[in-house]
Amino acid sequence: MIRKIFHSKFSEIILVYLALFIVDNIFKFNFITLSVNPYWAVLLFYAVRSNITTHIISLSSFTTVFFSSVYFQNIKFTFSNAVANSSVLAISTLIAMINETRIYRITSLEISLSEKEKEIENLKEEIQKQRIFIEELKETIFYEGEGISNLFLKLRELPVNDPQEFYQGFLEIISDFFDINKLSIYRLNRGFFRFIAGKGEPILGFSFRIEDSVVVKRAISEGFSSIRNLVEEAKPESLVGEPWAAVKIGDEEVYGVMVVEDIKPSKLNKTYQKYLMSMSAWLYSTMKKLESMQSEYIRQHKLEDGSYDEEYYKKEFARLKILKEKYSLPFSVLCICVLKDDIKEFLSNFRTDDVPFKFKEEKDRVCYKILLPMCNEKGKERIIERIKSRFEGVTLCEDI
């Protein structure tokens, strides 16, 4: 601060007055008694050019040299000298005050400008809000007009004999209708959300736990959740890899979840939330019916040891093959032989959706082909590693 002062206008002012004072004393001009006083030029110059703080410094310097001149040069100045000096001093102060007023007005205008900029920002925000609101209204008008009735007509035409086909069909119709680029459906099974319908590799994987996604976690507790709701509460880095939105499937019990992976952010509004939730309710009731029909069919093909008959295996194989071709949904076939004593424990290691089929039986061991839906090569490798580490004498068909 002090350094700044010494390198500033203040030091310049002091030096100018000092220089004049020295010249005045050496040559005995008696500046302050002259009708054209050189000190006045400096005083008026700084008053005109700078702000009032500079003028005060200039005025102080003027006062110092004025009274020093009176003292050192023993000047007896006349009444007219005093009046002339006083008048110039008064004029310089008046000029400095006018200058200061201009500076103050400029500062005030700068603040007003900042205020106006803030107002513009607020108005822009308001416009954006209104736009979203208008969009929502438009969508409401569309859905509550012919949109929703058309949607239900399409959904009623979905095949119910094949649940997988039904889910995929449902997903396609919903995605198309709500303009969702990517949507997946998961079913809760033994604490894991397992992928049952969707297109391609889902961002949450084919299986995940509730703790793995904050959006899904919130959707399970509140029915619906989107990144937009969480962005103010959670840290931004914690939302990386999260889906745009999720809708719970189920009422009091959690049945599954619909995960919106790709959508235009502007679409995530309350109208969407409302209709997606009603779609999920419809899906929930249909899923329950389909699954009860499916479980009856499965029971007919299930064997005592927990595996399935060949007919069921072949049918499932064909179905998964079609899904893979149509929707790029992966599946794997694991061919493995295990000791007879370990059969029960061995089969309990698989998911309820997996389809084990006993194709070969020897004296002390049995060989199974197991269909692993929604499981790619990596998943298959992991399962093999797990089985090998748990059971001795396990051999893969290729190793035989």
Next chain:
Amino acid sequence: MAGIGFKIRNILKKDLLSYDISAILYAILVTSGPWIISSVYIFLLSVFLKKPDYYFSGVVIYSFIFSMIISGGFSFLLTRYIADLLYKRDYLLLYRTYSGSVIFISGISIFISGMFYMAHSYAYTPFEIFLGMAVFTMLSAVWVQTLFVSATEKLSPVIYGFLVGFSTSAFLSFTLKGLENHLLVSLVIGLAIIIYFNNFFICKYFRMKKGLKPSFEFLKAIKEYPENLLIGFIYYFGVWVDDFVAWYMMGNEISPGFVLLREYDTAMFISYLLIIPAMSLFVLQIETDFYKEYRTFYSMLEKNFRLDLVKLQFKRLSSVMSYTIKNIFSLQFSLMIIGLILSEPFSRFLGIGGSFLWIFRFAVVGVSANLIFLTLMLLALYFDFRSYVLKNVSLLFVLNFFLSIFTMKKLPGLSFALSFSIVSFIFMLTFRIDHLLYITYTKISSGLEKTFVKHIKIKGA
């Protein structure tokens, strides 16, 4: 002076030099009108009356000084109380407070002057005592009335009142020459006219009916704002204490009980004229730019505006404050230097020699510093920094008192200049409103019910 800002703003709306000058003249009239008129009256009497009346001089000077101390002492408290009433728009209580405060302060004045004359009753006739007490009491009442008039939007009628009152008084001084104590009699009549004018105007402005009982509720405000009362008294005593010391140490008793020091008092009296322009500028800026930003700032806080907007308004308020202080400082500084430059020719012109010149020079520095101090003090009180102001006025009083004792004989007036300069300098260095937002927010009630907090000691904590 909440009301006059409106008038000044209206004048300033027209961006013309003539209107600017009118606004300045109006501000001068408002701030110093009664003072200038009283000074002109005293000056005229001293010029035209050939034979000096010492009792009259003593009564006038003592009455002016002590009435200012008494009314000034209460002025900070009353101003605050009036502002609260105006905010609540309780004009009925305002009027009742007006009559109550006039009665109260007149009562105190009667008591004090009564004590004074009891001690000097041997030297004066009952009529002289009555006149002396009347002048003192009436002047105190006039100053209190002026406080209430300031709350209105019109001040011109009051100025007319002063003009008529003092003109009548001056006229009677010459026409009643044969009467005993004619000067005091005419002054009492003049003051009575002023009181009547003020009273008439206040009643008319607040549309008051007869029969309203005076209210002394303002005395309860002492409990709420005790600092304001102390600030008033300590400040006014601080301003005059060097005079008292000067009278005590070097004064002459011009009439029994009235000790004065002519050179000292004249120097002080003339030097005070130098603050009129800066004081008017202060009123002009406070009532126009500052008050507008100040009101907006507090109304934004009251209405819970967004913090970024409040901060911008705070910036605006700081800017106008800095502008006001700089302008006043600069103007007063210039006037001080002009006063110092002109002091010698002026002293020659007046024909007062001796120690007058140096007393006058010190007085010029002192009153200039006093104005800066007063400006900062009033600004600080706007923000309710009462304890801070109290500390500064206390320091001022102590410094002026002790410095006067030690320096009065050798360098009369130095203590006045030094104490005001030192305290103003300290005030300027320490007066900050950077934390005003925090302070104001913490003062605002949260609306939560007051209750007890139970302290629980946790083991190991």
